[in-house]
Amino acid sequence: MEFQMLLHKPLLRTLRMMRERLSCRSSLRFRLTSPVKAASVMVLVAATMCIGSPAYCQSMKHVLVLHSYHKGLTWTDSEDSGIRSALRKRAADVEVHTEYLDSKTIFDDEHCRKLFALLKHKYASIPLDAVIVTDDDAYNFYLKHHEALFPSAPVVFCGVNYYKDSQREGREDLVTGVVEAFDIQATLRAALQLHRRTSxxxxxxxxxxxxxxxKKIIAEKVVPLFSGKVIFEFFEDLTMDELLEKVGSLPPDDIILLMTFNKDRAGRVFNYDRSIALIAGKSVSPIFGVWDFYLDKGIVGGMLTSGVDQGRTAAELALRILDGEKVRSIPVVKESPNRFKFDYRQMQRFGIRTSDLPPGSVILNQPVSFYAQHKVLVWGTVSGFLGLTVIILLLLVNIRQRKRAEEVIYRLNEELEQRVKDRTAQLETTNTELQLTSQNLDSAFQELKSAQSQILQQEKMASIGQLAAGVAHEINNPMAFIISNLNSLRKYSDKVTDFINLQSGAIEELSNNADVRRIVEELEAQKKSLKLGYVLKDMGYLIDESLDGAERVKKIVQDLKTFSRLDETEFKMSDINQGLESTINIVWNDIKYKAALKKEYGNIPETACNAGQLNQVFMNILLNAAHAIEAQGEIAVTTSCDDAKIYITISDTGTGIPPDKLNRIFEPFYTTKEVGKGTGLGLSIAYDIIKKHNGEIRVESEVGKGTVFTVIVPIVDEKR
Incomplete structure (x- = not known):
């Protein structure tokens, strides 16, 4: 019985390994029915293997991978994946044993004693050729117990954060590895470059x-580097609920640097995935990190340390040791293979452009463009279109040449008849266009009258005099030459009619009278007397000029409709840039003689607002700016936005507002103008309108230099 147990226990592991190898090589199948049979088969197999392949028994290497944390932890799994990716190519002569200290769950003295006893018992009969330890707890455990547990096995560490060369003194033939040197400074520099407003x-x-x-590293080495630029605040020693409440109250302009939050003040343990999921779910601020296991889970990115790279580098060093290289000759890798990595979905969320990222950055989840996916199809389609275009052009040239030849032939036979038809058609077209112009003018006058009535009511009679004068001036100019041209066209039409009547009579007489020469001479004399050639030529110019004038009147009326939408009481999605442009056109007559206008419109989104009321605000500010300029000056209009607000800035180089009057300009009936030149209601109404939009209006002024008004309105989705 003792013999059976002695054979069974030490050899059971090796028996399973031999069974797997034999089944793979010769498809041998056998079954252990008792400890005696198991021992017998083991002896036979071992003898056969040693006799048949002595090199196999001597060359098999054993590597122990000792992890600090538990299986399923993202960081630990990534390190293990990197280790196995490097050792997999040596699977034929290297057997890997894996153990987990589970130090994030429990790591007191009792737990360490039990781990020590387990490992000593488990690996007493296994000759280890190397030990790979991951992270600080496993590394320190090895240094403390290696003489008792692994007296002759060298160690290769990875994931060790705060390695010092002194730790290797006296152990040069025993210790090497790769340091987990995460780069917080590079991460924060990149984050501040992407979010310039962060303080x-x-x-x-x-x-x-x-x-x-x-925390010690950040306080001693990181905080001083950013002194005077930003302030640092630590969220620590909190329960998870307290942390999430504080994170949820942060403004969007703050930056979160997530280190580790695996255990809260109440002692609850959270793995990395759970921790980042909870924090990212509450945060409206961008989150950056220094480890890649947070990537694709909620952080924007950063200079990230990879567990896979750490594990792979450590395993490659272990293979060098297994191949006979001295540990002393293998230096510790102190430069961790870090790189900038970012999550494209988080970049989209916080408005980060790819061009703003550090050079060489890796972008996760970046969509592939249609061109990159279908490059051949795109170029094939373009080539096809180009070929078709060339064919169409050649056909058009051919058709055009044939038409020209036909026109020359027909022109010789029907030239006189064609000219009469063309002139008749021109007169009919002119009459039709004149009727349409008259109808458009009537419609324009009606729309202008309605727009002016709405402006009177909306502005409460505050600025109707100036607006009416400007609109009248702008409309009178095109209307003057439209009326003049139409009168001229009436006279020309009478002359052409007389000539055509005369010409018709002459043709009729020609058919009955043989004296053709006399009739032709009379026609030519009458044609010169009526100046018919000049009349026909000038009619085209008059028509073009009349149409241009009508378009100008139409544009003015359209801008009036866009400027004042007093019939709209609900907020609708509107383009503020378009509203500014329409307002400027309306008040242009008051501006153009006194100031040069500079416009810089930003790429701003539409927002839900009352466009007519906002246009009224812009009109008041623009008119005040024009009135403040005594001689020739400049008015500048700019728009911009951030994630939540739109900014409209209107500045002038006028006389400015004295400081003692600046804080009163929004009061009703208060004006800095002379008596009779202002009601004092314009800015008061503007202030109320902006408040109704949940916005604000700011003003800065310096006497002798000018005034700057800034209107701020929130970006609101109509669905909200």
């Missing part, structure tokens, strides 16, 4: 051993 950085960190070490 505060929130550091989320727990009170674990790693968390305390992280």
């Amino acid at each position: 505060r950085i929130i550091v989320i960190n727990d009170r674990t051993t790693t968390g305390l070490a992280n």
Whole structure:
């Protein structure tokens, strides 16, 4: 019985391994029915393998991978994946054993004693050729117990944050590895470059051993580098509920630097995925990190340390040791293979452009363009269109040449008849266009009258005199030459009619009278007397000029309709740039003689608002700016936006407003103008309108230099 147990326990692991190898090589199948049979088969198999392949028994290497944390933790799984990716190519002669300390769940003295006993018992009969440890807890555990557990096995570490060269002194033949040197400074520089308005950085960190070490590094080495630029605030020693409440109250302009929050003040443990999911779900501020296991989970990105790269580098160093290279000759890799990585979906959320990222950045979840996916199809389609275009052009040239030849032939036979038809058609077209012009003018006058009536009611008679004068001036000019041209056209039409009547009579007489020469001479004399050639030529100019005048009247009326929509009481999605442009056209007569107008419209979104009321605000500010300029000056209009608001700035180089009057300009009936030149209601009404839009209006002024009004309105979706 003792013999059976002695054979069974030490050899059971090796028996399973041999069974797998034999089944793979020769499809041998056998079954263990008792410890005695198991031992017998083991002896036979071992003897056969040693006799048949002595090199196999001697060359098999054993590597222990000792993880600090537990299986399923994203960081640990990524390190393990990197290790196995490097060792997989040596699967034939390297067997990998994996253990987890689970230190994030429990790591007290009792737990460490039990781990020590388990590992000592488990690996007493397995000759380890190398040990790969991940992160600080496993590394420190190895350094403390290696003489008792793994006396001759060298260690390769990875994921160790705060390595010092002194830790290798006296252990040069035993210790090497790769340092987890995360780069917080590079992450924060990139974050501040992408969010230039940020003045505060929130550091989320727990009170674990790693968390305390992280805080020390940040306080001593990171905070001084950004002194005077931003302030740092630490969210730590909190329960998860307290942390989420504080994160949810942060403004969008803050930046969050997420280190680790795996254990809260109440002792609850959160893995990395759960921690980032909870924090990202509450945050409206951009989150940056230094580890790639947070990427695609809620952080924007940063200079990220990769667990896969750490594990792979450590495994490659271990293979060098297994191949006979001395540990002393393998230096510790102190430069962690970090790189800038960003999540495209988070970039879209916070308005970050790809061109603003640091050079060489890796972008996750970036959509592939249609051109990149279908390059051949795109170029094939373009080539096809170009070929068709060439064919169409050649056909058009051919058709045009044939038409010209036909026109020459027909022109010789029917030239006189064609000219009469053309002139008759021209007169009919002119009459039709004149009727349409008259109808358009009537409609324009009706629309202008309605728009002026609405402006009178909306402005409460505050500025109707100036607006009416400007509109009248702008309309009178085109109307003057339209009326003049129409009178001339009436006279020309009479002359052409007389000539055509005369010509018709002459043709009729020609058919009955043989004296053709006399009739032709009379026709030519009458044609010169009526100046018919000049009349026909001038009619075209008059028609073009009349149409241009009508278009100008139509544009003025359209701008009046856009400017004042007093029949609209509900907020609708509107383009503020378009409203500004229409308002400027309306008050242009008051501006153009006194100031040069500079416009810089930004790419701003539409917002739900009362466009007519906002246009009234812009009109009051623009008219005040024009009145403030005594001689020749400049008025500038600019628009811009951020994530939540639209900014409209109107500045002038006028006389400015004295400081003692500046704080009263929004009071009803208060005006800085002379008596009779202002009602004092314009800016008061403008202030009320902006408040109804949940916005604000700011003013800065300096006497002798000018005034700047800034109107701020929120970006509102109509669905809200």
